[in-house]
Amino acid sequence: MPSEPIPPELDAFLAEPNMAVIGTLAGDGSPHTAATWYAWEDGRVYVNMEDTRRRLKHIRDDPRVSITVMGADEWYRQVTLRGRVASIEDDPQLEGVDRLARRYTGDAYPRGGGGRVGAWIEVESWYGWAGGQPWSGSD
């Protein structure tokens, strides 16, 4: 549970298929960032990646992550969620990535790619900006 609850307007913003970037820690402790699809479900963040992605190794080694979500039309509206990966699950039937693909594209994820892995992130703190003003936050 985040130290300050996420208010309804921010919950609604996170429910939109917005752009996001996830920050993870590389093996040498340096920050690594990558654009990502995400879903906001029951107060947790779901992401999914190819099993060859560097960030999969990163979150297996250190579960600490930070995700910045930006409004598609108006990226001055933004929320950053910081927390930890609570579980990592293989996605052999592509159910997880299909859920994300439908959310962002309206269609199932194309078949024929490599293996996929999903991860659930528990939010520990957050901060947000809207129109140049703080959108409250706990971080």
Add this chain to the structure above:
Amino acid sequence: MPSEPIPPELDAFLAEPNMAVIGTLAGDGSPHTAATWYAWEDGRVYVNMEDTRRRLKHIRDDPRVSITVMGADEWYRQVTLRGRVASIEDDPQLEGVDRLARRYTGDAYPRGGGGRVGAWIEVESWYGWAGGQPWSGSD
């Protein structure tokens, strides 16, 4: 200098006023992300922030950063630059933030806010994606 030179099409992409998120390291070594304006000048990244921002303390403590830049219309076009903050400069005349504001909004930055600080980032490695395919890269 990055371990692999940045090709012309990527250089042109970075020159556009695209959306970006910068990843830094918080004091406990955890990743922190924040949306940011940037400029791409002479092969280096320039960012600017209010002097109260957490990420300013982060880069003073540890210069390692990662920036993901996404196409405004088509965020599947993206480049991540990883490297180090090489210099941090106070921006008392707001020249630095004005340059960024003009790039993104067409106007000078509004007066009356807090102090601003600029930072130059030297790129050590990068990777990119375009249309679901790797855009080459050195990372």
